[in-house]
Amino acid sequence: MRNDERSHLIKFLEKGLRFDGRKLDEFRPITVEYGVSKNAEGSSRVKFGDTELFAGVKMSVEKPYPDTPGQGNLMVGVELSPMSSPDFETGPPSPVAVELARVVDRGIRESKAIDTQKLCLTVGEKVWMVAIDIVTVNADGGLIDASALAALAAIKDAKFPSYDGLKLDYNNHTDEPLPILKRPIAVTVYKVGRHFIIDPTGEEEEVVDARLTVTSFDGKLCALQKGDLTPLSLEDVESMVSLGLMKAKELARHL
Amino acid sequence: MKTRPDGRKFDELRPISAKAGIVKNADGSAMFKIGDTIAYAAVYGPRELYPKFLQDPTKGILRCRYNMMPFSGAGERVKPGPSRRSTEISMVTEKALLPVLNLEDFPNAVVDVFIDLPQTDAGTRCAGICAASIALADAGLWMREMVSSVSVGKVNEDILVDLTYEEESAEGEVADIPVAYLPKSGRVSLLQMDGEISKDELVKALELGRQASLQIYEVQKQTLLDKYRGESNEE
Amino acid sequence: MGLLVNDKQIVIPGEDLASGMDFLPSHGTFRDGEHIVAAKLGISSVDNRIIRIIPLSGKYMPKAGDNIVGRVVDVTINGWRLDINSAYSAMLSVKDATSEFIARGADLTKYFNFGDYILTGIINVTSQNLVDVSMKGPGLRQLGEGRIIHVNPYKVPRIIGKQGSMVTMVKDATSCRITVGQNGVVWIQGLPEDELVAVDAIRKIEQESHIPGLTERMKEYLDRRKRKVDSNENKA
Numbered sequence: 001m002r003n004d005e006r007s008h009l010i011k012f013l014e015k016g017l018r019f020d021g022r023k024l025d026e027f028r029p030i031t032v033e034y035g036v037s038k039n040a041e042g043s044s045r046v047k048f049g050d051t052e053l054f055a056g057v058k059m060s061v062e063k064p065y066p067d068t069p070g071q072g073n074l075m076v077g078v079e080l081s082p083m084s085s086p087d088f089e090t091g092p093p094s095p096v097a098v099e100l101a102r103v104v105d106r107g108i109r110e111s112k113a114i115d116t117q118k119l120c121l122t123v124g125e126k127v128w129m130v131a132i133d134i135v136t137v138n139a140d141g142g143l144i145d146a147s148a149l150a151a152l153a154a155i156k157d158a159k160f161p162s163y164d165g166l167k168l169d170y171n172n173h174t175d176e177p178l179p180i181l182k183r184p185i186a187v188t189v190y191k192v193g194r195h196f197i198i199d200p201t202g203e204e205e206e207v208v209d210a211r212l213t214v215t216s217f218d219g220k221l222c223a224l225q226k227g228d229l230t231p232l233s234l235e236d237v238e239s240m241v242s243l244g245l246m247k248a249k250e251l252a253r254h255l
Numbered sequence: 256m257k258t259r260p261d262g263r264k265f266d267e268l269r270p271i272s273a274k275a276g277i278v279k280n281a282d283g284s285a286m287f288k289i290g291d292t293i294a295y296a297a298v299y300g301p302r303e304l305y306p307k308f309l310q311d312p313t314k315g316i317l318r319c320r321y322n323m324m325p326f327s328g329a330g331e332r333v334k335p336g337p338s339r340r341s342t343e344i345s346m347v348t349e350k351a352l353l354p355v356l357n358l359e360d361f362p363n364a365v366v367d368v369f370i371d372l373p374q375t376d377a378g379t380r381c382a383g384i385c386a387a388s389i390a391l392a393d394a395g396l397w398m399r400e401m402v403s404s405v406s407v408g409k410v411n412e413d414i415l416v417d418l419t420y421e422e423e424s425a426e427g428e429v430a431d432i433p434v435a436y437l438p439k440s441g442r443v444s445l446l447q448m449d450g451e452i453s454k455d456e457l458v459k460a461l462e463l464g465r466q467a468s469l470q471i472y473e474v475q476k477q478t479l480l481d482k483y484r485g486e487s488n489e490e
Numbered sequence: 491m492g493l494l495v496n497d498k499q500i501v502i503p504g505e506d507l508a509s510g511m512d513f514l515p516s517h518g519t520f521r522d523g524e525h526i527v528a529a530k531l532g533i534s535s536v537d538n539r540i541i542r543i544i545p546l547s548g549k550y551m552p553k554a555g556d557n558i559v560g561r562v563v564d565v566t567i568n569g570w571r572l573d574i575n576s577a578y579s580a581m582l583s584v585k586d587a588t589s590e591f592i593a594r595g596a597d598l599t600k601y602f603n604f605g606d607y608i609l610t611g612i613i614n615v616t617s618q619n620l621v622d623v624s625m626k627g628p629g630l631r632q633l634g635e636g637r638i639i640h641v642n643p644y645k646v647p648r649i650i651g652k653q654g655s656m657v658t659m660v661k662d663a664t665s666c667r668i669t670v671g672q673n674g675v676v677w678i679q680g681l682p683e684d685e686l687v688a689v690d691a692i693r694k695i696e697q698e699s700h701i702p703g704l705t706e707r708m709k710e711y712l713d714r715r716k717r718k719v720d721s722n723e724n725k726a
Contacts, residue, residue: 300577303577312618315577360619361619392530395530395546395549396548438504
């Protein structure tokens with residue numbers, strides 16, 4: 001039946017339609033809200049259709065990693081809450097959640113979205129740690145793009161907590177935003193038969209052949225991730241990257 | 256008259272809002288916000304329970320999972336995954352809800368309740384229980400009555416309902432008492448306390464909480480009616 | 491003394507429905523001393539002296555005689571296990587699947603494979619909620635390529651309509667084949683543009699079933715959507 005559903009979707013795609021009536025390269029309605037969690041240094045809630053998730057930033061002062069003594073630390077975590085889908089289970093992060101976190105992490109890290117040198121307080125001793133956590137509330141496909149957008153919205157919303165060189169005061173935030181240099185946008189392009197689609201619903205996502213997450217800023221690529229089983233031809237990759245770059249501009253407007 | 260740091264009277268709850276049906280994938284769900292504490296609850300089930308050794312052939316079981324989102328707490332990041340604190344709260348939440356349920360029609364099955372908090376300011380287990388109770392009713396489960404939960408306590412000389420984080424962490428003699436009330440029968444299905452309080456003060460606090468729980472019950476009822484409003488005008 | 495709610499009023503668990511001994515508790519209610527109390531979210535229904543709750547939500551409860559749509563999730567030595575959108579899965583045994591002779595040890599996936607959707611009839615539900623289904627009955631069959639959507643099982647009677655009038659109207663307007671399982675699983679097959687109209691129509695019935703004038707409203711809705719599809723096709 002998986003094949004039946006796939007060939008059924010392909011019949012729709014042949015006519016330029018999706019299971020919910022959208023065009024192949026059309027996002028679902030997207031909303032981005034800021035400042036949704038007051039204890040976080042920054043936070044956001046993002047919806048892509050029925051997919052909904054939170055992202056929040058917590059900051060702390062830590063020791064730098066030995067190989068980057070003059071740079072702040074960055075961490076991205078994703079929790080696929082069992083609340084958000086009957087298929088998600090309680091327990092340690094699944095490989096899917098880990099991949100998702102790493103794809104979002106790489107987009108932010110490799111684009112140098114945050115100027116990590118400005119997060120250094122004392123070289124080799126004290127730097128700011130920026131932890132971005134994403135938690136799903138309702139999962140209906142398209143989690144990678146929604147997570148990456150939510151992470152970016154949360155760091156955009158973030159303000160440093162007060163720090164006097166010894167103690168952090170989470171009750172008092174400064175007006176100082178995070179030093180953001182770039183805005184990496186992830187657009188995942190999915191291949192079904194000979195068609196390319198973006199932002200699938202959960203129903204569509206079950207029958208796609210392959211996916212390629214294209215993360216870019218200002219038209220430049222900064223991270224890629226191919227997923228699912230079917231190998232891609234080089235022509236496929238080129239088409240998917242083109243579509244990903246083009247749609248990133250559209251997604252960036254939601255920030 | 257003396258008031259509290261946020262201007263409330265001693266027996267006054269923080270502003271409450273709630274909504275049912277917020278998680279589309281779930282069989283029942285609700286958001287419950289009291290002051291700055293926000294709880295989401297989703298119910299899945301009854302559904303098949305695996306591994307099989309967890310099954311009870313005489314009735315369905317209830318499983319609750321309480322989880323603060325990592326960025327939701329005052330102070331440091333909350334590490335994801337279960338902690339001793341969240342494990343205990345999950346367990347007492349289960350015990351607070353179970354007395355109103357009847358899962359005898361669902362042998363070997365499970366009802367899962369997932370509570371996630373995106374923002375917290377004290378009273379999180381109570382808010383979670385309030386949200387879960389709405390979500391269980393929304394999921395169409397057999398319930399003897401709702402469960403309405405609120406914290407009561409003592410801050411120095413004053414007996415209060417619905418303490419904030421600021422009040423909980425005040426200097427001096429403080430008691431924090433989360434309570435889950437069964438609003439109709441007036442019984443209590445969750446009762447914990449830490450701090451210092453005399454027996455007479457405890458009795459007074461529990462009575463104050465009982466009055467407050469009735470207001471919470473009214474909000475829970477309206478929330479469910481709002482979701483299903485109009486369904487009674489059958490053609 | 492007497493009724494404490496109106497007939498057809500929405501009530502929530504724990505609400506008193508009646509006091510005194512003049513009324514009898516039925517589905518979704520229980521007696522607590524003097525009172526009859528609601529144990530479910532739903533609509534109160536008073537029939538003579540009997541009070542019950544018509545539920546508005548919840549998992550499908552299997553009952554013998556219902557025709558339901560199931561999905562093959564396991565193939566065992568003597569049959570198929572089906573997910574039926576309920577708390578429990580159902581079992582379709584070889585002898586209830588076909589009158590054809592199937593040799594012991596034959597590859598059962600040749601008949602129904604993982605993920606296949608089947609319209610079956612419930613023949614028995616045990617006290618432990620083991621559900622047995624059969625394919626012997628009019629219209630029971632494997633459902634081919636198509637779209638599956640899930641609806642609230644308590645809305646199924648409205649989607650089907652009196653003597654099937656509502657679903658027939660949607661079928662006729664959209665030229666789609668539609669099978670509505672009592673368990674809230676709906677199978678739809680047609681041309682893409684038509685299927686989109688059929689899915690939207692079923693969702694609209696599900697959402698607006700309580701607003702009077704549903705049949706008329708659906709007729710207008712389907713006419714309007716159909717005209718739009720036709721004019722788009724002419725343009726193409």
